[in-house]
Amino acid sequence: MGRIEYKWIVGIVFVFGLFMDLLDMTIVNVAIPDLARELDATTTQVQWVVTGYLLSLAVFIPVSGWLGDRFGTKKIFMLALFLFTSASLLCGLAWSIESLIAFRVLQGVGGGMLTPVGTAMLFRAFPPHERAKGAAILMIPMVVAPASGPVLGGYLVEFHDWRWIFLINIPVGVLGFVFAGLFLKEETQPNPGRLDVPGLLLASTGLAALMYALAEAGDRGLDDPRVLAFGLVGASVLIIFTIVELRTSEPMIDMRLFKNRLFATANGVQLIAFGGLMGGLFLLPLMLQSPATRGLGAFDSGLATFPQALGVVMMVQISSRLYPRIGPRRLLGLGLVGVTATTFAFAFVDVGTDIWWIRGIMFARGSFFSFILICLQTATFATISPTDMGRASAISSAGRQVGASLGVALLATVLTNRLSANDTSLLPGADSAGAVDAFHEAFIVAGVLTAIGAVAALLISDKDAAVSMGRVTESDGMPSPVVAGH
Numbered sequence: 001m002g003r004i005e006y007k008w009i010v011g012i013v014f015v016f017g018l019f020m021d022l023l024d025m026t027i028v029n030v031a032i033p034d035l036a037r038e039l040d041a042t043t044t045q046v047q048w049v050v051t052g053y054l055l056s057l058a059v060f061i062p063v064s065g066w067l068g069d070r071f072g073t074k075k076i077f078m079l080a081l082f083l084f085t086s087a088s089l090l091c092g093l094a095w096s097i098e099s100l101i102a103f104r105v106l107q108g109v110g111g112g113m114l115t116p117v118g119t120a121m122l123f124r125a126f127p128p129h130e131r132a133k134g135a136a137i138l139m140i141p142m143v144v145a146p147a148s149g150p151v152l153g154g155y156l157v158e159f160h161d162w163r164w165i166f167l168i169n170i171p172v173g174v175l176g177f178v179f180a181g182l183f184l185k186e187e188t189q190p191n192p193g194r195l196d197v198p199g200l201l202l203a204s205t206g207l208a209a210l211m212y213a214l215a216e217a218g219d220r221g222l223d224d225p226r227v228l229a230f231g232l233v234g235a236s237v238l239i240i241f242t243i244v245e246l247r248t249s250e251p252m253i254d255m256r257l258f259k260n261r262l263f264a265t266a267n268g269v270q271l272i273a274f275g276g277l278m279g280g281l282f283l284l285p286l287m288l289q290s291p292a293t294r295g296l297g298a299f300d301s302g303l304a305t306f307p308q309a310l311g312v313v314m315m316v317q318i319s320s321r322l323y324p325r326i327g328p329r330r331l332l333g334l335g336l337v338g339v340t341a342t343t344f345a346f347a348f349v350d351v352g353t354d355i356w357w358i359r360g361i362m363f364a365r366g367s368f369f370s371f372i373l374i375c376l377q378t379a380t381f382a383t384i385s386p387t388d389m390g391r392a393s394a395i396s397s398a399g400r401q402v403g404a405s406l407g408v409a410l411l412a413t414v415l416t417n418r419l420s421a422n423d424t425s426l427l428p429g430a431d432s433a434g435a436v437d438a439f440h441e442a443f444i445v446a447g448v449l450t451a452i453g454a455v456a457a458l459l460i461s462d463k464d465a466a467v468s469m470g471r472v473t474e475s476d477g478m479p480s481p482v483v484a485g486h
Contacts, residue, residue: 007125009183014118015141016176017081020088020169021111022145024053027153031162038162041097051212052101054405056108058207061398063200064116065390066252069189073121073390076113078180084110085173091166119393124187124386144309150285151306154298189387196252202241203253207398210234214402217409221416254391257384262464263392266328266380267399269456273336273372274400275407276449280343281305282408283415283442284362290426292435293351307359311366312373319374324469327462328379335371336454342368343447347440351432379460382468407449415442 028050036046068076087107094100156164213231220227245251258264288294288301296304322331342365349358384392418441419425422434462469 006185007122007130010121010125013077013176013180013184014122016172016179017077017084017114017118019141019145020084020172020176021114022141023149023152024088024107024111024169027149027165028053031153031157031165034157034162035097035100039094039097039100045097045101048101049097049104051216053104053108053111054211054401055208056105057112057401058211058398059204060109060112061116061401062203062207062253062394063195064113064397065120065392065394066195067113068117068120069390070195072186072188073117073124074180074184074186077117077121077184078177080110080113080117081173081177081180082110083107084114085170085177088166088169088173092163092170094163116390116394116397119381119397120390121184121187123381123384123393124389144313148306148309149302150298151302154300154302158297158299189390191387194250196245196248196250199241199245199248199252202237202244206234206237206241207402208234209237210402211405214405214409217413222409222413252391253395254388257388257392257395260383262383262461263380265456265459265461266376267396269332269453269460270376270380270396271399271403271406272456273339273376273450273453274403275410276343276446276451276453277339277369277372277407278404279407279411279449280346280365280443280446281308283411283439283446284346284358286415286426287346287349287436287439288358290435291428292424292426292430292432293439304355304358305362307363308366308369311363311368312370313366315367315370316374319370322371323374323378327469328375328465329457329460329462331371332375332379332457332460333454335368335375336450336457338368339365339372340447340450340454343443343450346443347447350436378468379465382465407446410449411442411446414445415439418442 032046032049035041035049039046064076064080084107087103087110090103091100091107094103152168153165156162156168209230211234213227213229213234216224216230217227222228242255245253245255258267284305285301288296288304289298319331342361345361349361380396381389381392415438418438419435422431422438424431424434424438426435
């Protein structure tokens, strides 16, 4: 490994962890009917297999940045890999729905630390003007993993056993753990500060309450009293958290980072855009698998959505090369306009549409998606110092998770509402035309979300992101961050 630059070693190690973490977010969904049947559980109980994982992620994302800075990114990353892999084994051996939920929560502990700590390691290893290359490394697991989940999960559930959707993580996790132990360098920050206990409690409580509300909104609706109560509590606690952190000398999540105009704007675009992006990815498999519409199996449905990942993989290198030439403002806008157009295209897909046309739309969507991911991953951290990278990556990871969950919850609620308005459902024998119309209206809402993101992208300044584009300042001829708001 001595011939490989260290920054690429960090990228390889991070891909192991990120792929497992993101794959687990979608691979479990296709197994829910089998879990309910084999573990003799209700639909609500099985839903907690997904919700428990998301809640655990929300709780441990905020503290991950401080842990990495204080104890070392290598130690915490390896701990996260160990917890995630061990919990995957336990999930595969679960004997009841209660034990499976508990082990999924443990999985979320590891998953909550993997992405922020790994992102901090990666962007510290790459100098600012090369971070587009670093971001390109992240694109493959960030898109291939969620897109592969339904394909791989559908295959394992249909032709093998649901336990394999968890056991498949073990060889990847073990390999990543050994690789990290052998080749990663330990890195701590000189002044990580003390653990901000009030901030930890407030952030964990607020994010957990908000994530629970978003997870429940899909089934219960946004106007359900429980959803409203937890949503209001979560939002209120997060507002209190913001006020407390701004007055704390050593905050766990430094809200002062939002004084950095580029960081604040990029995170705002990410929150909106990921709502539409992930929400649309949630709708299509549902439309393809529902008996009232296409009625495809989980495996065939996954094959129809997988071309999105192929589009990203084919375009990611081109995207990373275009970034320094075009800049994040125009490239991000182009990506979001393209994703918006391809999302609206699904408003014209019905039960008779050729499956290859659907695959073509997904491939085009993935190609434009690569522009968005490269820009957001690179521009977001362009003017963040190595000292602040751990906390910044925790903020970005939490925002991406909340944005994706909000989009899925919103579109699930829109779909449920329109199905009711059309007096139909997704069950066998239901009115197919009404169900297709409901999906069309939900896709339009998803397209509107990404369109809003495209407008918000106009607020990003290429001048602020100059250092990540390899541009130099006139004063010293060296790349330097342009930090607005300071």
